Amino acid sequence: MKKNLPIVFVCVLLFALFAVVQVGLSSGFISSYWETNIYLIGINIILAASLNLINGITGEFSLGHAGFMAVGAFAGGVITLNLGLPFLLAIVVGMLAAALAGLLVGLPTLRLRGDYLAIATLGFGEIVRVVMMNIDYVGGAAGLMGIPAVVNWPIIFISVVFTILLIRNFICSSHGRSCLALRENDTAAQMMGINITYYKVMAFVIGAALAGLAGVLYAHYYTIIQPKEFNFLLTFDILVMVMVGGLGSLTGSVVGAVLITVASAFLQSIPELRMVIYAALLIASAVFRPQGLLGAKEVSMNLLRKWGGVLNGSDGSKQAQ
Amino acid sequence: MALMEVNKLSKAFGGLVALNNFNLQVEAAELVGLIGPNGAGKTTVFNILTGLYRPTSGSLVFDGHDLYGKHPHQITKMGMARTFQNIRLFDNLSVLDNIKIAYQAVINYGLLPVFFRVPPFYRVEEQIEEKSLKLLEIFDLKKLAQEKAKNLPYGEQRRLEITRALATNPKLLLLDEPAAGMNPNETSDLLDLIKWIKDKFNLSIILIEHDMSLVMRLCERVIVLDYGSIIAEGPPSEIQQNPKVIEAYLGDEEVASWEK
Numbered sequence: 090m091k092k093n094l095p096i097v098f099v100c101v102l103l104f105a106l107f108a109v110v111q112v113g114l115s116s117g118f119i120s121s122y123w124e125t126n127i128y129l130i131g132i133n134i135i136l137a138a139s140l141n142l143i144n145g146i147t148g149e150f151s152l153g154h155a156g157f158m159a160v161g162a163f164a165g166g167v168i169t170l171n172l173g174l175p176f177l178l179a180i181v182v183g184m185l186a187a188a189l190a191g192l193l194v195g196l197p198t199l200r201l202r203g204d205y206l207a208i209a210t211l212g213f214g215e216i217v218r219v220v221m222m223n224i225d226y227v228g229g230a231a232g233l234m235g236i237p238a239v240v241n242w243p244i245i246f247i248s249v250v251f252t253i254l255l256i257r258n259f260i261c262s263s264h265g266r267s268c269l270a271l272r273e274n275d276t277a278a279q280m281m282g283i284n285i286t287y288y289k290v291m292a293f294v295i296g297a298a299l300a301g302l303a304g305v306l307y308a309h310y311y312t313i314i315q316p317k318e319f320n321f322l323l324t325f326d327i328l329v330m331v332m333v334g335g336l337g338s339l340t341g342s343v344v345g346a347v348l349i350t351v352a353s354a355f356l357q358s359i360p361e362l363r364m365v366i367y368a369a370l371l372i373a374s375a376v377f378r379p380q381g382l383l384g385a386k387e388v389s390m391n392l393l394r395k396w397g398g399v400l401n402g403s404d405g406s407k408q409a410q
Numbered sequence: 411m412a413l414m415e416v417n418k419l420s421k422a423f424g425g426l427v428a429l430n431n432f433n434l435q436v437e438a439a440e441l442v443g444l445i446g447p448n449g450a451g452k453t454t455v456f457n458i459l460t461g462l463y464r465p466t467s468g469s470l471v472f473d474g475h476d477l478y479g480k481h482p483h484q485i486t487k488m489g490m491a492r493t494f495q496n497i498r499l500f501d502n503l504s505v506l507d508n509i510k511i512a513y514q515a516v517i518n519y520g521l522l523p524v525f526f527r528v529p530p531f532y533r534v535e536e537q538i539e540e541k542s543l544k545l546l547e548i549f550d551l552k553k554l555a556q557e558k559a560k561n562l563p564y565g566e567q568r569r570l571e572i573t574r575a576l577a578t579n580p581k582l583l584l585l586d587e588p589a590a591g592m593n594p595n596e597t598s599d600l601l602d603l604i605k606w607i608k609d610k611f612n613l614s615i616i617l618i619e620h621d622m623s624l625v626m627r628l629c630e631r632v633i634v635l636d637y638g639s640i641i642a643e644g645p646p647s648e649i650q651q652n653p654k655v656i657e658a659y660l661g662d663e664e665v666a667s668w669e670k
Contacts, residue, residue: 282515
């Protein structure tokens with residue numbers, strides 16, 4: 090009973106968050122400007138967490154995230170706009186298309202290491218953008234317009250919770266540990282019976298599929314998508330969220346995504362200085378906390394249990410093990 | 411039949427022949443020493459056996475399996491494990507996780523339980539954790555289970571690396587200079603540990619070592635490599651007297667005098 094307490098606690102917290110925002114939105118207390126930003130926070134959390142799975146957990150430096158997001162966005166847009174099929178199918182197809190792109194890019198390029206992989210995936214992102222620009226079926230350079238605006242708060246909320254839960258379950262499993270092992274030392278990982286290519290590709294495909302999910306949500310919120318939006322700068326933004334939050338920390342990615350999105354929302358009112366302050370923040374975080382706000386640490390169930398134990402006056406760490 | 415049978419193994423890196431016509435037979439529960447000067451090709455042998463390098467020519471049969479072209483992770487699952495000359499632990503993971511990862515070569519579950527916590531997940535996870543802790547207890551590392559591997563003292567890192575290799579449930583253990591950087595006390599502990607492991611886990615061991623006293627006291631048979639070729643093979647007492655071996659280690663007297 091006591092063991093389940095933190096889970097109940099987290100569920101209550103999540104439901105409260107959901108309800109507060111829902112009430113705020115329907116009562117008009119949250120302005121439409123902040124509504125947009127809340128949705129954007131959700132999408133960015135999905136993007137940052139999934140990039141962290143590839144870059145932080147598995148230790149493969151990928152810069153192709155905007156490309157995977159574009160694949161998801163356009164695949165999803167085609168399903169609802171061009172074919173008139175339901176939104177749920179758009180999510181499934183968008184994720185599958187991005188996963189397939191991840192597989193196709195991952196198989197040949199994951200033999201590369203470090204800088205080389207970064208350059209190869211960067212190239213992939215650019216290829217996706219240019220290809221989309223030249224396919225008339227998806228609108229060419231003008232992109233898709235008039236995608237049904239079906240995304241609302243519950244859909245964003247469920248997607249974010251789904252993403253976090255999926256990645257957390259993956260990390261806290263033998264397969265996730267295998268990914269951590271190959272990040273730490275790939276030669277030793279091989280000697281422990283880990284098929285490193287398999288796990289690299291797996292992390293890459295899961296990350297890509299989730300980026301595709303973010304793309305579908307993005308397309309069905311903004312209703313207009315253009316290939317030129319999914320450029321390298323978008324990948325860079327996501328990377329900054331991951332780095333600020335802490336490479337390898339899932340909670341860090343959430344914190345990073347929220348911080349960066351909120352910061353750029355506030356800075357929207359002073360556009361002359363926005364990029365200056367943004368850059369100064371980045372430099373400061375790189376100088377004073379290069380490992381990111383949370384390092385590789387997690388705010389996990391175990392930690393909550395420990396805190397709970399301290400509050401109850403008992404030793405929580407015992408239960409945690 | 412021998413557990414490990416290697417015939418006429420050669421490996422060239424471009425024009426450099428690192429290993430030339432290397433033959434090796436290891437019987438079950440045998441402890442073989444592999445010695446030689448630096449750069450003689452000892453670690454190259456290990457890298458070929460474990461699948462990290464592909465040999466230029468020659469055959470390798472381990473426990474009835476042909477090893478040619480097999481990947482390292484496949485070879486591990488056939489029952490071969492190794493440690494490294496320069497310790498390769500999963501530095502930022504806990505001691506327990508280091509062992510758990512190795513244990514996964516023996517017991518694991520498919521992909522479904524990863525994303526949906528169906529009962530096999532908890533059952534297998536519990537099993538992995540329990541067996542890993544038991545192994546850590548045997549090697550007196552249980553109290554350090556939650557510590558990050560990189561924070562362990564050097565001697566214990568060595569011990570953890572050996573423990574981790576054993577977690578994959580090997581039939582043949584390859585130890586690459588386990589005594590490197592150890593003081594005499596630690597080396598003597600290591601000697602007892604290796605003897606004990608061999609009996610307790612009923613293993614064959616191939617040992618690369620520069621510490622001659624350790625090799626002489628441990629190994630039943632010693633193979634001496636120099637410039638990629640075997641120059642002597644036999645029981646330790648014979649090897650110690652072999653003029654070729656002395657020459658390889660100390661240099662030829664005449665050559666030395668010419669160079670002056």
